[in-house]
Amino acid sequence: MSGFKNEVAIIGMGCTKFGELWDTDVKDLIIDACYEAFEDAGVEPKEIEAAWWSSMISGELGRSLAYPLKTDYIPITRVENRCAGAQDAFVNACFSVAAGVYDMVLVCGAEKLKDSGVAAAGVDPTTPYTSRVDSLTVPPTAFAQLAQRYFHHYRIDPVEGKEVLARIAVKNHHNGALTPKAHFHNEITMEQALKAPMVSPPLGLYDCCGVSDGGAAAIITRSDLAKKRRNDFVLVKGFGVSTGHYQAQVRDDWSYVHFEENVRAAKQAYARAGIEDPRKEIDLASVHDCFTITELIICEDLGFSARGKAKDDVIAGTFGLKGELPVNTDGGLKCFGHPVGASGLRMLYEVYKQLQGKAGGRQLENPRTGLIHGVGGTPMESSTAAVIIVGKRD
C-alpha cells in the first residue's frame, strides 16, 4: 500500500490548556496553540504556505483561522469530520507536503463547546433541512447501546462489564492528574466510578469524556527540510482513514459490537507503516475514548487485544502507564477533555511530546512509535475513523 512513510515531518506543535475556558475565545485558542507551535518549530508565521483548519461548530470557513492569525492570503481548507476532523485535516495537510506542493504547512483545530449553553457537545448549526422525523443520536445513547450489545454478545455479566469500564476511567483519571494542560486533574477510585450518577445505562458520569474548550496545532514540512529546524522532529509513518455508511441502522444483521471503520483505518495505517504486530510494535497509543466502552472496543479494533478479550488486558493493566502498551497517557478525552475539532491534534501533541521525552511525570521509557486514533460520528450513524502512526527518526 503506497503512502508517504518518513516523507513528512512534524517540527512543531502547540496545545492550549483544555477546560471550561469562559474567558477565552476561539480566536485566543487558535493564536495560543499556533504560536506555541511556531515557537516550538522555530518557524515564523509568514513562512506558512498553506493551512488546514479543523472545527465542528467553532468556525465554518478557512477564514476562521486566517482572521486571528492574519495569514497572508494563503490557502486555508476547512475540514469537518466530527471527532476525527483534526486527524483528517492533518492527513490532508500531509498529502500536500508529500506531493511537494507546499514545504511548510500549518494544521490547527480549535473548538468552543462551552459557549453553547448546554451541558453537551453542542450541535452543528449547519444541520441540513430535513423531515426531522428520525431519532437523533445523542452520543451517550449510541455508546450505551454499544455497551449493552457488547456485554450481551460476549456474555459479560453487566456488573463485571461495568467494573471493566470503571478501570478504564480510573486509569485515564490517573494519567490526567499527571497532565498539566488536561481539563481534569482528579484521581478517582473504583468506587467513585461505579457509584457515579447514571448518564445513559450502563454508562455513568465517569464513563463519559469531558466537554471542553481547547485548541491544538502542528507544523509539518518535508522530512529532508526538517533537519534544518530541529533534530528531534517526528516522522509520519503511516495513516488510514475509513468512513462507514450507516451499516448499524440499515443492515439488519449488524452486530453492533465494534467499529468496522476503526478496523479498516488501522489496517491501512499498519500496511503503510509496515507494522505487522501492533501490540508489540506500537509503544503508546492515543485513542478516542469518548466513553470508556469506546476505549475498550478500540483496543480490539486496533488489534491490541483479541475480540471480546480487551477486558482481560484492562484488568491486567496492559494499557496503563507502566503496562505493555500504554493507552491515553495524557488522560485521553476522558480527562484531557474533548473539544471535538481539536482533539486529534491534542492526541498527536501527547505522542509527539512522549517521543521527544518531554512528557513530564507521565513520560514513558524511550518510546519510538506512537499511534493516534480518532473516530468521528457514532456507531449508530456510522463514523469516520482515522489512524496516524508517527515515530522517531532512525
Add this chain to the structure above:
Amino acid sequence: MVGIVSYGVYIPKWRMPLDLVAKGMSGERPVAGPDEDSVTMAVAAVLDCLKGLDKSRIDGLFFASTTSPFAEKQMATLIAKATDLRESMMTADFGGSLRSGTTALNLAADAVRSGSARQILVVAADCRLGTSGSEHERNGGDGSAAFLVGGQNAALGLESNTSVSNEIFDVWRRSKDTFINSWENRFDLTDGYMKSMREAILALMKKTGLATKDFAKVVLYCPDGRSSTALAKELGFDSKTQLQPPLFGVLGNTGTASPFLLLVQALEGVKSGNSILLASYGNGSDALLLRANEGVEKLRDRSRLKILLHSKRMVPDYLTYLKWRGLLTQKDPRVVYTVTYASAPAIYREKDRILSLYGSQCTACGAVQYPPQRICIKCHAKDTFESIPLFDKKAKIFTSAKDPITGELVGLVNFEGGGRIYCSLTDGDLSEFGIDAAVEMSFRKLELLPSDTTASYFWKAVPLRNGI
C-alpha cells in the same frame, strides 16, 4: 343491508387516577401520552379496524373530532396515509360537535346506500382539555374508535336514523381557546342534552315504529355519569338491563369517540336480530337504529377494548399530565437548531417511508432496508428495490437506551421477516425494552422545536398490549 362491517378501538396506555385532581375520588381516566393526539389515536383505531381485512374496497375515510391538531389542514389525509390507504378516495374531517362521529357515520352509510362508495371508514377520536380541577377534566377520557361501513356482510345494520339540531351555548370551545367551556349545568342539561336527546330518540321510535321494550341495548352519550340514566328512565327504558353504563371512572367521556366506544362495549351479549339504539349529543342529537345481524358475535369478538382498558400505566403525578398537554412552561432541555427546521418538501417527498413506514426490499438479494435505499447495503445492486410496508410487522428490540437530556428512549428494532429501524421507544420504561423484547410500531406525534411551524408524525416502537 348497509352497516358496520368491522370496527377498531384505541385507548391510550396512560391513566390519570382521579385522586390526583380530586382528593379521595376513586377511579381513573385514560389520558393520551405525551406523543399522542386525536390523529395518532385515530390511526391506532383504524389499524385495529383493518387488521386482517382487504383494504381495496375502501373508498373514503371520515375523521371526526373536536380536537384536530389543525384548524386548517385536513387530518383524514394523514390518517389515510398512515394506515396505508390509497390516495384515490374521498377524505373528510368532521368537527365542531361531539356528535360529528355519528353524523359522519350516517353520511358514510348514505354514501354506501347511494352507491357512490363501496366502503367508508369512519374514525372518531378526541383528546379534550378541561380546566384544572373542573368536572370536564375529571370526567374526560382520551380514546378513539373506527367503524368500517359497507354494503355487504354488515354484522351491525344501520337501519334508520333521525337528527335534531339545537342552537345553544351549553358546551363550547372557541378556536382560540385551549379548554372546554360550559354554562351552568342545570341549563345545559335541561335545554341542551335532555331536550335534544329526547327529541331525536322519540322521533326515531316514531319513524321506526319501535317501542322502548324492542331495544336490546340502549347506548346513550353521557356527559357526566348520571344523565344517561335519568334520560333512559324518563323515556321508559330499563336502565339496568337495557342501558349501556357510561363507564365513568374507567373510560370517561371520550368526546366524539364516546358513542362509538360505548356501542362497542354494548355489543357484549348482543344477539343476531337485536335492535340497538345509539344516540349522540352536541348542539343537537343523532339517534340511530342498529340491527345486529348474523356475524355479530364474530364482530364482537374482535374487540380489543377489554385488553386496552386492562393494559395501563398510571401517570405519576399531575405535573406530568400538565407537561404532556403542553400546559406547563419548562425550560426545553434540547439543543435548539439555530438555522434549520423541519422541512415540508422533505416530509412530502418521503411520506411513504415516514407516514406509511415503507422500507425497501432488494429484488436482487432480498435484504429489507429502512429507510429505503437506492444502493443495496448488502449486495450493492442499484435501484432494484420494491417497497415493503413495515408498520404492521412484528418486531423485537436489538438495542435500547435512554437519552440523558430528554429522557426519551431510543433503540434499534428488528422486524420479523427482515429489516431494522432506529427509532424512539414509547409507552414503557427502559426495562421493558431489553434485548429481544417484543414490540410493535405505533404512529406518534413528534415534539418539535420552537422554530418548527408544521407538525411531525412518525412511528415509534411500543411494548405489546396483549393478554389480560
